[in-house]
Amino acid sequence: xxxxxxxxxxxxxxxLLLALASAPVRPAGAVESADSAxxxxxxxxxxxRAEQPLEPLSFLDLPVEDDGAAGAELGLADNRTTGGFLGxxxxxxxxxxxxxxxxxxxxxxxxGQGAQALLLDLDETDLGLAAGAMGSALGFNVRDQxxxxxxxxxxxxxxxxxxxxxxxxxxxxxxxxxxxWRKVALVTGRHPPDAAFAAALExxxxxxxxxxxARADWTREPGARRTDSGHHTAQSEIPTFTxxxxxxxxxxxxxxxxxxxxxxxxxxxxxxxxxTQGLVPTAWSRTHEQWGAxxxxxxxxxxxxxxxxxxxxxxxxxxxxxxEAVTRTGRGxxxxxRTFLLGPDFALAGFKGVPLSYRDWNGQLRQPILLSAARMxxxxxxxxxxxxxxxxxxxxxxxxxxxACEAYDP
Amino acid sequence: xxxxxxxxxxxxxxxxxxxxAAVPASRPAQMAARSWLFALGTLLAGSPTAAYExxxxxxxxxxxxxxxxxxxxxVRTLEVGERPRGIVLSQDATRLYVCxxxxxxxxxxxxATGRVLHTLPSGPDPELMALGADGTRLYIANEDDNMVxxxxxxxxxxxxxxxxxxxxxxxxLSPDGRVLVNTSETTNMAHFxxxxxxxxxxxxxxxxxxxxxxxTPDGRQVWVSxxxxxTVAVIDSATHEIVHTIDFEVPGxxxxxxxxxxxxxxxxxxxxxxxxxxxxxRVAVVDAITYEVEDYLLVGPRVWNLAFSPDGERLxxxxxxxxxxxxxxLERRRVIKSVKVGRLPWGVxxxx
Numbered sequence: 219x220x221x222x223x224x225x226x227x228x229x230x231x232x233x234l235l236l237a238l239a240s241a242p243v244r245p246a247g248a249v250e251s252a253d254s255a256x257x258x259x260x261x262x263x264x265x266x267r268a269e270q271p272l273e274p275l276s277f278l279d280l281p282v283e284d285d286g287a288a289g290a291e292l293g294l295a296d297n298r299t300t301g302g303f304l305g306x307x308x309x310x311x312x313x314x315x316x317x318x319x320x321x322x323x324x325x326x327x328x329x330g331q332g333a334q335a336l337l338l339d340l341d342e343t344d345l346g347l348a349a350g351a352m353g354s355a356l357g358f359n360v361r362d363q364x365x366x367x368x369x370x371x372x373x374x375x376x377x378x379x380x381x382x383x384x385x386x387x388x389x390x391x392x393x394x395x396x397x398x399w400r401k402v403a404l405v406t407g408r409h410p411p412d413a414a415f416a417a418a419l420e421x422x423x424x425x426x427x428x429x430x431x432a433r434a435d436w437t438r439e440p441g442a443r444r445t446d447s448g449h450h451t452a453q454s455e456i457p458t459f460t461x462x463x464x465x466x467x468x469x470x471x472x473x474x475x476x477x478x479x480x481x482x483x484x485x486x487x488x489x490x491x492x493x494t495q496g497l498v499p500t501a502w503s504r505t506h507e508q509w510g511a512x513x514x515x516x517x518x519x520x521x522x523x524x525x526x527x528x529x530x531x532x533x534x535x536x537x538x539x540x541x542e543a544v545t546r547t548g549r550g551x552x553x554x555x556r557t558f559l560l561g562p563d564f565a566l567a568g569f570k571g572v573p574l575s576y577r578d579w580n581g582q583l584r585q586p587i588l589l590s591a592a593r594m595x596x597x598x599x600x601x602x603x604x605x606x607x608x609x610x611x612x613x614x615x616x617x618x619x620x621x622a623c624e625a626y627d628p
Numbered sequence: 629x630x631x632x633x634x635x636x637x638x639x640x641x642x643x644x645x646x647x648x649a650a651v652p653a654s655r656p657a658q659m660a661a662r663s664w665l666f667a668l669g670t671l672l673a674g675s676p677t678a679a680y681e682x683x684x685x686x687x688x689x690x691x692x693x694x695x696x697x698x699x700x701x702x703v704r705t706l707e708v709g710e711r712p713r714g715i716v717l718s719q720d721a722t723r724l725y726v727c728x729x730x731x732x733x734x735x736x737x738x739x740a741t742g743r744v745l746h747t748l749p750s751g752p753d754p755e756l757m758a759l760g761a762d763g764t765r766l767y768i769a770n771e772d773d774n775m776v777x778x779x780x781x782x783x784x785x786x787x788x789x790x791x792x793x794x795x796x797x798x799x800x801l802s803p804d805g806r807v808l809v810n811t812s813e814t815t816n817m818a819h820f821x822x823x824x825x826x827x828x829x830x831x832x833x834x835x836x837x838x839x840x841x842x843x844t845p846d847g848r849q850v851w852v853s854x855x856x857x858x859t860v861a862v863i864d865s866a867t868h869e870i871v872h873t874i875d876f877e878v879p880g881x882x883x884x885x886x887x888x889x890x891x892x893x894x895x896x897x898x899x900x901x902x903x904x905x906x907x908x909x910r911v912a913v914v915d916a917i918t919y920e921v922e923d924y925l926l927v928g929p930r931v932w933n934l935a936f937s938p939d940g941e942r943l944x945x946x947x948x949x950x951x952x953x954x955x956x957x958l959e960r961r962r963v964i965k966s967v968k969v970g971r972l973p974w975g976v977x978x979x980x
Contacts, residue, residue: 296794299774300815303793303831510813513753513771513795538814545816545833567813567837567856571907572884610882 259307260550262540263328264290264337264360264533267344268317275479280524286339286360287312288522289530293537295521297544306544322351329355334552337536338376339529342367349373356552358536361529364414368580369616372623375556377581379532379539383418385615386499389587389599390469390492391422392613396601399466399490403432405459405481411473415494419469426604432462440476456484469493496591499599502531503590508598511569535568535583539576542566571598572611580623584611680938680980683724684946684953685712686970692724692737693953693969695944697937697978700955700965706742709735714756715975718781719763724977725781727754727768734768734779739979749786751777756798756840760823761805767823769796769810776810778826788826792819800841800850807865809850811838818852818861820868830868835859840933842891844916853888853903860888860903862919872919874903881908888912890933896940900958904931904945911945911954913961923961927954932973938980946973 264287271281290312297308311333315324325336325348336357338348342364349357350373357376359367363383367376394402402423406416416433423430436459460468460481468485470493472478478495490496504515504525514534518526526534542564543555558564560581565573570586577584589597600606604613612618680697690712694704709728712735716725724737725748734748734757751770754777758767765787768777776796778787793815800809801823808821811834818841820830835857842851843865850863860874876886887906894900899916907930913923928947931954935944943956947966953973955965 296814299794300817303815303817303819304833510771510795513813516753516772517794542816542836565836565857567816573836573856573858609884611884 257305257307258544258548258550259309260334260540260544260555261309261332262294262311262335262337262537263333264310264312264339265321265325265328265348266314266339267319267321267341268314272474275475275477282524282527284522285527286529286533288524288533289518289526290337290360290533290537292518292521292530293534293541296534297537297541300541300545304545306548306550308541308544322347325351326353329353334550335540335555337533338362339533345376346371349376354552356556358539360532360536363411365418365616368582369622370624372580372625374581374625375552377536377539377556377559377576377583379536379583380528381501381585381587382582382615383415384421385582386501386587387415387418387422388425388614389499390497390589391419391426391428392599392601392604393497393589393597394428394467394492395426396603400427401429401431401465402467402469403460403462403465404430404434404469404471405478406433406435407470407472407474407476407478408435408437409474412471412494415471415473419471419493431465434459434462436472436477438477452480452484456480457486460485460487462486465489467492468496470495497596498590499587500528500590501585501587502526502528503588503595505590505593505595506569506588508595509569509571514569535566535574535585538568539564539566539583575609577612577618579618579621579626580616581626582615584609584614586611587614680978682935682944682953682976682978683715683717684944684969684973685715685726685975686972687711687713687948687974688972689970690728691970692726693973695953695967695969700967702967702969704742705970706737708737708744709733709747713974714754714769715977716757716759716766717977717979719759721979725757725759725766727757727975729753729755729771734766736781746784748779748781748784749777750779751775751789755796758799758801758808760801765823767799767801767808767810769799771795771797771813774812776808776821790821790826790828792821792828793817793831798839798841798852800843802843802865803845803847807843807847809841809843809852811841811852813837813839813855816854816857818850818863820865832861832863832868832870834861834863834870835873839889840891842893844893845895851891851893851901853891855887855889855906858883858886858888860891860914874914874919874921876903876905876912876921876924878905878908878910878924881910886910890931890945892934892936892943894936894940894958898940898958902934902943902958904934906930906932907949909947911943911956925956925961925963927956927963928952928966933976935976935978937978944976944978946976948972948974 339361342362345362359378468489468491470478472494481491543558547554560578568574574585587599600610600613606612682695684693692706693702696703710730712726714727726735732752734750736745738745750768752772754768755771756769766779775789793812795813797813798811810819818832834852835854837856838854840853852861861870862872864871885907890904892902901914901916903912909929910924927945928950930948932946945954952966952968954963957964
């Protein structure tokens with residue numbers, strides 16, 4: 219990471235030191251630095267690429283046009299409320315590049331124009347490109363779950379708000395272990411994210427003492443989702459496909475919602491389905507109302523006119539991380555934000571019952587993972603009994619000793 | 629008082645009874661200052677521990693449990709609206725104001741009959757409140773709309789709404805009734821509001837997700853708990869500076885499980901402050917002068933709010949997950965009884 223040292227005039231520094239020396243004990247929360255350093259301002263840009271929204275297999279779910287953007291806007295509004303009391307300014311621009319645009323060039327241009335914090339709502343490839351082009355700005359990954367960008371391909375100025383696939387898989391595996399539903403079968407879809415989630419599930423199976431008794435790949439083209447008498451096809455296809463050695467739970471990796479919803483109630487054996495469909499490990503769900511989440515759900519629905527998605531939640535958390543850093547440090551530059559967010563004083567209230575913080579070995583946000591069925595929250599991981607010497611949240615995903623990320627300073 | 633169905637103690641009449649420095653706080657706070665005098669009066673009258681009742685709101689069951697202070701048994705269970713949380717007594721202790729959060733209003737419960745008399749307007753999702761020094765103004769934090777609503781309990785009308793930060797939560801009133809402190813959970817501030825002009829005079833950034841704000845009996849400090857930050861900020865009411873931040877550490881417990889919520893400041897001259905630490909199932913005993921944490925008392929998980937007995941000798945805690953109220957003998961620092969109440973007990977107040 220290229221750090222641009224922030225030049226502070228010597229006289230100002232001396233004044234600050236004097237002020238600190240004469241001031242009574244001042245906790246991190248006190249606001250004083252703003253006066254001496256002039257107006258506090260942070261420039262935030264959210265970047266996404268134009269794409270077709272995912273069409274859900276179920277007719278109950280509607281495609282969402284502004285997925286992620288609305289969450290960021292709510293977080294921005296929250297920050298601006300705090301900023302209004304403190305005289306801190308939050309500038310924001312929502313940039314959507316064309317499908318064929320040169321993303322790296324656009325990112326470099328935005329940073330050149332003064333963007334300090336970037337909300338990167340991008341897939342794995344684009345995220346890598348953006349991270350390589352953002353120089354000294356601080357990036358927040360609000361979409362991609364790939365484990366590689368958090369390990370061997372990590373960037374020191376890229377924080378990951380979204381849980382990795384490994385975190386989600388571990389959250390599910392902990393719950394299955396807690397239930398003693400140890401024998402699992404796994405069905406994997408035809409796309410790279412499916413294979414990646416299947417790999418995370420296999421890792422979790424090994425970590426939490428489950429037993430993978432069978433696995434199969436679903437390679438069929440999805441075809442039309444709306445067909446007359448379509449249920450006959452599914453009713454005959456699925457039992458044949460799921461003739462696995464006996465298992466307790468059927469796991470599914472179908473990131474693009476092509477077939478997973480066909481599995482429940484149609485498998486050869488009467489077994490629950492979990493993974494990308496059925497019981498889903500996720501950072502956010504409308505079913506979640508605990509720890510004050512009701513307030514966030516309602517505020518979001520009032521703003522966006524729809525329910526809050528996991529992508530929206532990531533956008534909100536990224537904005538609130540920026541807001542906390544600016545509020546607590548009285549500074550809006552990337553360096554100050556990064557130092558504060560990775561430091562011990564950062565504790566984000568994310569409506570998950572515990573403070574959220576960033577792992578200082580790869581920039582991943584620690585957060586509990588919800589286990590949600592379509593209409594009701596089932597549980598929240600980490601599960602009771604999975605202990606950790608530092609934080610039980612670190613039983614999810616790549617813990618410090620397992621991390622292959624070298625870009626972060628020790 | 630005469631309408632109450634239980635024996636009224638023989639007490640010297642000093643106007644409205646002082647109430648203990650209970651949280652979430654509600655009583656006109658000059659009473660706390662008088663409480664010492666009152667205790668003396670009680671002593672001189674030769675009266676033993678007076679009979680009293682403890683009211684507990686059960687968030688899940690939509691009920692108020694009434695515990696008899698002497699037998700420590702639940703003697704009545706009163707039905708109220710959806711999701712009762714913050715509760716406050718009227719000055720004459722005949723009525724209980726209940727934030728029925730999911731019904732988006734405040735209910736006035738007649739304690740003699742156990743019936744809801746009427747509702748008071750609030751904003752959406754009222755959570756905590758305080759009754760003004762005159763006994764008519766109710767200050768309500770509405771978690772859903774970034775407003776503190778001021779309601780006249782007699783005319784039952786909104787006086788005004790004061791815009792504050794995101795998710796207003798705690799409400800504390802100074803002993804002289806002149807300053808109101810409201811916490812906002814997402815903005816992470818304690819807002820100081822002048823109760824005459826009804827305008828914000830200062831904003832103090834505190835630890836993450838501030839919950840309860842409580843003035844000391846002399847009015848010189850406000851103690852603000854931060855649930856997610858895991859700290860309690862002691863704020864000078866005159867300068868609006870944080871003079872101290874209290875941290876907690878319980879051996880063998882994860883720091884994340886230590887989540888300060890309820891704050892009860894003793895008004896009996898003992899200079900002790902009791903702080904409910906949420907999921908850690910502990911109540912911290914803090915020295916009000918040195919800010920040293922002296923003890924951690926084991927109660928039930930998700931301990932939320934606290935209230936003193938009228939004599940200041942006992943502390944009642946609502947334990948959400950275990951569904952009970954712990955009764956602590958403060959001198960011995962021991963839990964002497966757990967009283968089973970409804971599901972998810974939340975608020976607690978004590979009526980003399």
